[in-house]
Amino acid sequence: MRGRGSGCAGAELSTESPSHPPRWRPSPLVGASLGLHVGAIATLIARPTTWPWVLGALVADHAVLTGASLVPRSRLLGPNWTRLPAAAASRRQVAITIDDGPDPQVTPRVLALLDEHHVRATFFCIGERVRTYGELAREIACRGHAIENHSQRHVHYFSLLGPRGLMAEIERAQDTIGIVTGQRPAFFRAPAGLRNPFLDPVLNRLSLRLASWTRRGFDTINASADAVLGKLTSQLRGGDILLLHDGNAARSGSGSPIVLEVLPRLLEGIAAAGLKPITLRSALAGDGST
Numbered sequence: 059m060r061g062r063g064s065g066c067a068g069a070e071l072s073t074e075s076p077s078h079p080p081r082w083r084p085s086p087l088v089g090a091s092l093g094l095h096v097g098a099i100a101t102l103i104a105r106p107t108t109w110p111w112v113l114g115a116l117v118a119d120h121a122v123l124t125g126a127s128l129v130p131r132s133r134l135l136g137p138n139w140t141r142l143p144a145a146a147a148s149r150r151q152v153a154i155t156i157d158d159g160p161d162p163q164v165t166p167r168v169l170a171l172l173d174e175h176h177v178r179a180t181f182f183c184i185g186e187r188v189r190t191y192g193e194l195a196r197e198i199a200c201r202g203h204a205i206e207n208h209s210q211r212h213v214h215y216f217s218l219l220g221p222r223g224l225m226a227e228i229e230r231a232q233d234t235i236g237i238v239t240g241q242r243p244a245f246f247r248a249p250a251g252l253r254n255p256f257l258d259p260v261l262n263r264l265s266l267r268l269a270s271w272t273r274r275g276f277d278t279i280n281a282s283a284d285a286v287l288g289k290l291t292s293q294l295r296g297g298d299i300l301l302l303h304d305g306n307a308a309r310s311g312s313g314s315p316i317v318l319e320v321l322p323r324l325l326e327g328i329a330a331a332g333l334k335p336i337t338l339r340s341a342l343a344g345d346g347s348t
């Protein structure tokens with residue numbers, strides 16, 4: 059396995075973080091919610107007896123925000139990559155994204171499969187695992203794949219964190235991944251895709267883009283390679299972002315991590331359909347190659 063600084067000439071090495079993120083602008087839903095809260099306070103001051111109506115409006119508003127938070131592919135809370143940009147889609151490019159690693163039992167075999175098919179993928183890695191398996195994380199980057207931010211600890215209560223908690227989880231992962239691999243992430247994916255309205259301004263401050271997916275195979279809980287592959291390839295077309303897991307992977311009947319059974323067939327299917335896998339950051343750069 060290659061170490062840091064050796065054989066990484068092809069990797070995009072940058073620990074720089076953009077110094078001037080654009081000013082955060084709320085989505086229409088979040089903007090309306092902020093306006094509602096200001097209006098509620100003003101109404102309560104002017105006419106305190108209206109409190110039942112004000113309370114009802116606020117409860118309804120929070121119900122809508124909570125609903126939007128529980129839908130990983132929703133854009134109601136802010137920008138969210140559910141597909142590649144139109145230019146990449148027209149070039150019949152797709153993105154394979156692989157979450158929750160690196161995992162010393164699975165990731166090296168995933169890397170070998172990707173090499174065999176000359177494919178580059180996007181790995182949404184957990185900061186603590188990157189720190190623990192630093193050599194493996196560097197190997198991912200050295201082979202030309204992209205490592206992106208999947209939070210520092212992947213806690214199950216991520217979507218319940220406030221602005222400071224979200225910032226700590228995401229910024230720590232930015233620093234860990236940047237220091238260990240020399241690649242500072244450009245994308246963030248929330249654990250299980252669940253989030254809350256505080257996430258978008260935090261991502262804006264860190265110059266990160268939220269990425270979810272077009273389709274996922276539920277390969278952390280589904281132990282059937284056929285079923286996972288079927289979900290991923292149903293109506294597969296240019297611009298799709300596919301989600302698999304090298305960390306927390308379900309095991310097939312033979313004990314094999316599902317991703318290792320699905321990936322070769324998926325890569326063959328993608329090639330047979332005339333589609334070309336690229337990384338998310340290549341799509342962001344408008345790159346026609348990888």
Ligand SMILES: [Zn+2]
Nearest residue numbers: 157158249250
């Ligand atoms: Zn995850």
